[in-house]
Amino acid sequence: MQKLVIGLGLTLAIAGCGQTAGPVPNTFLREAGAQVDTGMFGNATMNNTQIMSGEKNYAMILANRFATEVPTTINFAFDSAQLDATAQQVLNEQAVWIRQFPEVRFRVYGHTDAVGSASYNKRLGQRRANAAVSYLASRGISRSRLEAVVSYGETQPLIVTADRERRNRRTVTEVTGFVDRHPTVLDGKYAQIVYRDYVASAVAKTGLTERSTTGFTGE
Numbered sequence: 001m002q003k004l005v006i007g008l009g010l011t012l013a014i015a016g017c018g019q020t021a022g023p024v025p026n027t028f029l030r031e032a033g034a035q036v037d038t039g040m041f042g043n044a045t046m047n048n049t050q051i052m053s054g055e056k057n058y059a060m061i062l063a064n065r066f067a068t069e070v071p072t073t074i075n076f077a078f079d080s081a082q083l084d085a086t087a088q089q090v091l092n093e094q095a096v097w098i099r100q101f102p103e104v105r106f107r108v109y110g111h112t113d114a115v116g117s118a119s120y121n122k123r124l125g126q127r128r129a130n131a132a133v134s135y136l137a138s139r140g141i142s143r144s145r146l147e148a149v150v151s152y153g154e155t156q157p158l159i160v161t162a163d164r165e166r167r168n169r170r171t172v173t174e175v176t177g178f179v180d181r182h183p184t185v186l187d188g189k190y191a192q193i194v195y196r197d198y199v200a201s202a203v204a205k206t207g208l209t210e211r212s213t214t215g216f217t218g219e
Helices: 002-018 043-054 056-070 084-100 119-136 190-201 208-214
Strands: 074-075 104-111 146-153 170-178
Touching: 056 170, 084 119, 104 119, 119 146, 119 170, 146 190
Parallel strands: 104 146
Antiparallel strands: 074 170, 104 170
16 A cells, blocks of 8 residues: 555656646746735835925824824813813823923814804814813913814814714814924934934833823923
């Protein structure tokens, strides 16, 4: 039986050698490294090109980071501009992030639901934006870097409804640009900012609010 199996194997091997080779797999015709290139190898060069051409700017990158790394929205009770415990916790997280970038400016936009007149809701949204800015300032953020934008009132709902809707009663914090004449931007020492961010990334993430003790006062 063993001889039969060996003989059969040799027959198949010889037959295989006599066949015409099939097409070479496409992967072998590509440049070295193509099989593991998921598009990330060229991203650094593309990013640098976009920065230098003005297609992308660092403020935009920071805005995307801010929106990804911390909650940008807080919500309010009906007809109220008071910050509850949940809203304060979100603003605490925002403040920790903002303190890491003392050269960056932020805006807070106020919103309401559709209950009430448009003029009243515009004033209410402004009070909410002012409340958020005041709280951030109390957490060590310079008011020169914070702006409570004129309220959108009820004009930009997340949930389209004429009824009370908590998700529409909100403020949203966004990155808007750089502080004029900030020394770390003016003198070209932007590596300090990069280095600061690099050191911060090595801190154990036991909670964003705890990171406020790492020395990133920034003001």
